[in-house]
Ligand code: HEM
Ligand SMILES: [Cu+2]
């Protein structure tokens with residue numbers, strides 16, 4: 001068998017490049033808190049309204065004792081519920097997404113908040129929103145004829161402002 | 175050897191492939207125009223999604239599968255110098271696959287199966303879609319059997335001889351496809367068809383996604399292997415040179431087959447049903463599978479350099495100018511490699527566990543795969559078509575100049591269409607939307623100029639597709655005759671004492687089985703261990 005000297009070298013270099021990428025990925029995954037939803041938690045999508053957690057009045061942001069937020073959103077053709085929300089910047093947020101019906105996906109442009117919403121599963125994403133402003137929340141997986149109409153709005157405000165609203169009961173305009 | 179039947183067999187497959195392509199290209203143009211929203215009278219989401227579903231199935235499944243089968247039959251017969259084994263069997267495979275396409279086309283064109291080519295449950299299309307798709311796959315299994323039998327026939331008659339590289343690659347692809355299609359076959363047979371026909375009431379969509387991911391990655395290598403086969407076995411000869419290394423090529427094909435299978439979860443990075451550990455394992459495998467592409471880039475460019483220097487090219491880059499740019503196969507590979515550089519960069523972004531979140535399911539994704547699949551992979555299908563058509567039809571190519579123009583316009587159109595498509599993704603546009611309805615003013619306004627450029631690119635592409643079909647058709651109906659055979663490139667170093675692991679797939683099948691068990695065993699099993707809740711069927 002004949003393998004050219006140059007080719008051997010190149011194979012070594014390629015291995016090095018791929019190895020480098022693997023190391024970078026491992027470092028970022030292990031030390032930088034990657035936000036991919038990997039929670040493997042199941043739920044009965046057909047009975048969400050009866051569930052403790054995703055009943056209609058439980059949706060939207062909830063302030064936890066440690067100052068972080070849990071945000072529960074139900075996705076269903078063709079909308080996200082609650083339809084509008086106000087969220088604080090620079091705060092640890094745990095989004096919990098569930099679907100009422102078919103497969104959906106959701107992302108907030110310009111942030112790393114992205115997940116598939118698979119019926120039968122809870123998609124949990126931890127993230128921090130850094131910039132204040134208005135953001136759309138877009139369905140990004142084909143879910144039927146109204147897919148392009150499936151979106152909601154969120155407004156990101158400073159933490160202080162948000163706390164004030166929350167205490168008045170205004171953060172979630174369901 | 176009289177291989178008139180083989181020629182007819184290959185040509186029949188090719189015509190189905192390029193017929194599907196032509197139809198789908200026209201739909202593609204309609205889609206870029208409709209989705210821009212610039213022409214109000216065109217707006218119809220029903221028509222749009224019927225069109226995208228059909229375009230995706232035709233481009234992704236019909237063009238590719240039929241092209242690969244036709245190419246494989248002719249590579250087998252011409253490289254092994256054997257008649258195609260059991261021709262009735264081969265024609266039966268063709269008929270079954272074609273019947274599948276026709277059955278699936280009915281609901282697709284009628285708008286009753288607008289579930290897109292990925293048909294994610296629990297959304298349900300018409301049962302004929304799933305039955306048709308199954309028949310297409312079953313037909314392709316006939317081809318796999320033919321390739322494996324011919325490979326064994328040859329090995330038996332030539333013990334201890336290296337199997338001709340082109341056939342080695344084709345057999346690798348047949349084996350890859352059997353492994354690859356198993357995932358989606360299980361999904362369709364045990365979940366989708368029973369659900370569509372009402373035999374069962376609910377399915378676990380998480381399990382469906384896991385099974386689909388099994389198929390989703392290696393299928394792109396199934397599409398790519400004919401392109402790589404042409405890179406290694408046809409191009410060096412057309413360019414006037416030799417293959418730099420036959421052994422490295424074999425190693426590359428083996429790594430492709432072995433490592434493209436156990437890594438499908440990189441499509442599920444954003445899925446809630448798979449835990450981090452499995453995702454990271456598949457992410458690592460994903461980077462291993464870049465190795466054969468790095469190696470291919472090197473070997474193929476080295477082979478081109480040999481050709482360029484033999485043609486009199488001097489200096490560090492002079493050899494590039496001395497390549498026969500007016501040879502369609504050579505031009506196709508140059509353009510394919512250019513698109514591979516940009517597409518490969520995009521692929522690294524997708525494959526990166528963290529960066530993926532920024533582009534997942536945005537317009538970046540169709541931008542990426544049109545470039546690398548519709549570009550790199552398919553432009554080589556064109557190069558192969560221009561080379562094979564005269565041989566198969568016995569008529570000279572109608573116009574070489576038109577072929578060159580077609581390849582350039584495809585490259586230019588693809589660059590113009592996919593660059594703004596990537597940018598739209600970075601600007602947050604979701605994929606698979608038929609219109610823009612978000613009242614988020616500034617952001618969505620910023621999308622418009624890119625949509626306009628995409629239409630321009632799509633128009634060039636459709637014109638280019640027309641040139642291809644016209645040229646092939648005119649060749650076919652010509653009265654002149656042409657005598658010629660496919661010529662394979664010789665390696666610069668003769669292949670001596672090839673180790674058995676580079677000439678046989680036995681041990682690799684075992685390796686694959688072990689890898690698949692590790693990569694998919696528990697992730698599939700978990701759906702039976704934990705409490706899951708089924709989803710019932712939903713219309714579109
Ligand atoms: C004339 C050239 C082409 C044009 C103008 C075009 C345009 C489009 C458009 C606008 C979409 C819809 C994407 C979306 O809704 O997000 C699409 C989808 C698709 N295209 Fe093309 N395309 C062309 C050629 C090709 C080629 C050559 C291939 C591959 C061989 C291809 C494969 C696909 C696939 C698989 C889909 C389905 C994507 C999905 O369901 O998300 N296209 N194309
Ligand atoms: Cu949607």
Ligand SMILES: [Cu+2]
Pocket residue numbers: 390391392394438440441
């Ligand atoms: Cu993949």
